[in-house]
């Protein structure tokens with residue numbers, strides 16, 4: 506019996522499949538929930554703070570206002586599974602907030618949020634390309650001085666080394682493709698704002714990059730279809746295994762993948778009984794709190 510095909514692809518799902526097909530299966534096909542992590546929760550907090558910041562009038566977007574937005578975001582997220590599930594106490598909770606505080610302050614070293622007006626924040630875009638549904642959340646969309654679209658993505662993890670920079674920007678090109686399909690306009694610029702260092706990485710989408718991305722997404726989708734038809738999702742042991750929450754079901758760690766579906770069903774039944782949402786950390790779409798805000802049509 507073949508596995509059911511996932512209904513859609515997001516940038517994080519594309520990279521999850523490339524990193525390890527078996528981890529993709531656990532996350533996307535079996536829908537095995539992943540426990541909340543400090544790094545993902547910190548990212549959620551910082552994104553929520555910057556989303557709130559851009560809902561303020563431009564002159565009010567100061568560092569102090571951003572830190573007040575962060576405090577608001579933490580209050581709102583504290584009872585949610587992402588934060589509550591970490592069961593942080595005392596110093597650990599203070600350390601999380603202090604780290605998020607540092608990243609929000611670093612953001613101001615990259616740009617002045619009072620100097621431009623976004624046309625949308627936390628935009629959830631969904632388009633159908635060649636029968637495949639592509640989805641992604643754009644952190645921020647604005648028009649530059651020439652009236653061209655600019656896509657911005659905030660990153661709270663470390664910036665990639667030069668060797669991996671191209672691959673990381675591939676995710677942002679994905680957002681460019683979504684804009685092109687939805688709005689009929691290719692963004693002039695896509696940028697990743699890495700808040701740890703802080704450093705901005707910028708790419709200029711072109712016919713070549715868009716065609717290359719379409720071809721890559723098509724090839725990955727064919728590989729997913731093949732893997733589902735043959736039920737053949739292979740493990741790819743490597744450095745990412747250290748952070749993988751599916752080791753208990755992975756043959757590379759002595760586990761049995763057949764146990765994953767049963768565990769996912771049990772988790773879903775437990776979540777339904779307690780009214781909790783089951784998070785899927787490998788997707789990234791819909792994992793953030795807050796609502797998309799489209800200020801104006803591009």
Ligand code: SF4
Nearest residue numbers: 525740741746749755
């Ligand atoms: S432990 Fe490693 S090989 Fe196994 S599923 Fe996770 S990432 Fe893949």
